[in-house]
Amino acid sequence: MNSSEEVLKSFDKLSACKQEIDSIVSQIIEGDQxxxxISIQFTSDGIPECRFQRVTSWLYTLYWEAGKKSDIKFLVELFDKFSLDAGRNLSSHFYLVQSLRTLLQHNIANEDAHNSKIQRNCSEWFESICExxxxxxxxxxxxxxxxLIDESQSFLEAILKCIQLIESNESKDELIYQWNMRRxxxxxxxDYDNLxxxxxGDIGVTxxxxxxxxxxxxxxNKFLKNLSIDANFxxxxxKLILDTLLDDQEKLMPLMSDxxxxxxxxxxxxxxMRKILAKARKMYRIDSELTKEQLLAILRADL
Structure with a gap:
């Protein structure tokens, strides 16, 4: 078997594991997956670097876009409970994929702490494989x-095992309740962008x-965290987005601190300064047609 066939066979196993996970989860979490x-398709054609980038994109989409990050994080947090990740390699793989995708598809030329960490994570991983x-x-x-495919296979197998252990656990109901509360x-x-x-569209705003x-x-996010688990999230x-949009539609007050x-x-x-600006803001909300000169005149008369 040549390397292209080996990669394709490994990727097929990866896809099959994904489908098995989706099938089981749909039975225990409100019919969801x-x-x-995933729209990205993998092909065994092309040079190895292009195939590496394609698999990285596929895995990133799987973990961070098509998959609910909250679901995966919840399951990863249970790895310790079920002794599925003694060396912490599986949970680190989840974040490695994010770093690889950023390195390969975004500009990280700015040497800030975030970009330096991404560069370091990827460099250490590459060095462990090809020196x-x-x-x-x-x-x-x-x-x-x-x-990368081998690590992702191990990661998905651990996710699958974790879900199976939840199903057979004596605290199954409590674990599923916590899972639902998180998701x-x-x-x-x-999700935010679509909402x-x-x-x-409802209010005709662009x-x-x-x-x-x-x-x-x-x-x-803070608002959602404080809602009851029984709420319609x-x-x-x-409602919150509507309120934000309506508030955001207000014209900017023409009066400055200067x-x-x-x-x-x-x-x-x-x-x-704060008191006067607060008064001006209150007046401007009542009448957004007031000019700077008019606001100053009203404030002057009031002081």
């Missing part, structure tokens, strides 16, 4: 490809979806 469908920090030839890429509160960036588009999500996702999140300092002789950092 762990991973679901260089970055593959230099087809032979290196082929070795890394086979190793109901989790919305991926793609934002839906709400924007905005940069990704920019809006990046600005408010942390706040929305999607409905509550749509205007207040100049008009009233108030020093920067003064408590009076």
């Amino acid at each position: 762990l991973f679901g469908s 260089v920090s970055q593959p230099e030839n087809d032979f290196h890429w082929e070795k890394c490809l086979l190793k 109901k509160r989790y919305f991926s960036p793609w 934002i588009r839906e709400v924007m 905005k940069d979806v990704v920019q809006l999500r990046n600005r408010y996702q942390t706040k929305w 999607t409905f509550e999140l749509k 205007d207040i300092m100049s008009e009233f002789g108030i020093a920067a950092g003064s408590q009076d």
Whole structure:
């Protein structure tokens, strides 16, 4: 068997394991799947580096996009309980795939802490396989490809074993309750984007979806965390997005802190500054047609 056939055979085993996991999970978690469908197709054709990148993309989509990150993280956290990852290699594989995808498909030229960590994780992994920090030839890429598929097979087998152990555990009901509680509160960036588009369509608003999500996702996540497990999370999140969009539609007040300092002789950092700006904001919310000069005139008369 040549290397291309070996890779294709290994990838077929990987896909079969994914399907088995989805089949079992659909029976125990509200008819849902762990991973679901993936649009990226794998082919044994092409040079090893391209095949490595394709498998990396497929695995990233499997773990971080098609799959619910909350589901996978929950199961990975149970590896210790069920003694499935003594050397911590399986759980580290989950994050390695994310690092490899970022290294190969994003610009990490900026030397900040995040990019340096990604570079270090990938370099250490490459070096453990081909003794260089970055593959230099087809032979290196082929070795890394086979190793990546082998690690992902071990990871999915551990996920499968973990699910089977949940099913047979005497605390099955409690574990599934905790699992459902975790997954109901989790919305991926793609889930958020779809809900934002839906709400924007309802009210006839056009905005940069990704920019809006990046600005408010942390706040929305905190809101979801405080909801009761019995809540309709999607409905509550749509209400929150609607409220955010309506609030975001407000015009920016034309009055700046510099205007207040100049008009009233108030020093920067003064408590009076906050009070005056709060009054101005309140007036502007009542009448968003007020100009800067009109706001200053009203404030002047009020002080």
